[in-house]
């Protein structure tokens with residue numbers, strides 16, 4: 359798939375197949391996060407891969423999924439993420455604008471994962487104090503988000519966002535629908 363088609367195809371996936379994600383691929387994802395644009399090239403971000411079964415169980419219980427339809431969007435038993443990549447910000451390095459770095463790094467990882475056939479969910483609703491303790495994260499690091507990963511266990515499709523169709527929804531067969539604004543409603547050429 360070329361990069362345009364990959365970007366079009368990427369959707370947040372919250373149901374995963376019970377198939378492990380190779381450690382080697384997880385490390386490749388952190389490598390593309392490392393190479394993402396960084397404001398003033400300060401590079402304050404660091405990452406923790408979690409693929410240990412015991413840790414994954416604990417992490418899973420401290421994440422929140424698809425708030426607008428909770429608890430419907432929760433991964434079902436047996437369809438939990440197979441790995442996690444936590445994004446940390448080193449407070450001793452970070453300056454203003456570091457949030458942009460996080461966005462670029464996570465999107466790089468999500469797209470590179472999809473290139474390997476692996477789906478992802480960018481999750482910010484985390485019980486941070488618990489994860490900080492569980493993963494022995496030093497005090498001068500801020501925990502920002504996690505990318506939950508696994509081979510896809512559901513389909514997700516884009517819908518046209520309209521007055522009556524604004525929120526995402528999920529069908530009983532777990533197909534997810536995500537309304538997006540139309541190109542003509544967000545694109546201005548030469549003047550607003």
Ligand SMILES: Cc1cc2nc3c(=O)[nH]c(=O)nc-3n(C[C@H](O)[C@H](O)[C@H](O)COP(=O)(O)O)c2cc1C
Pocket residue numbers: 368369370371372422423424425479480481482483484514526536
């Ligand atoms: C900053 C950020 C935080 C998010 N946090 C969560 C989250 O905590 N839980 C969740 O299930 N999805 C989360 N998402 C995923 C969004 O719900 C999802 O991107 C959005 O519904 C659009 O769907 P799409 O990614 O398939 O285009 C987050 C996305 C972003 C960009």
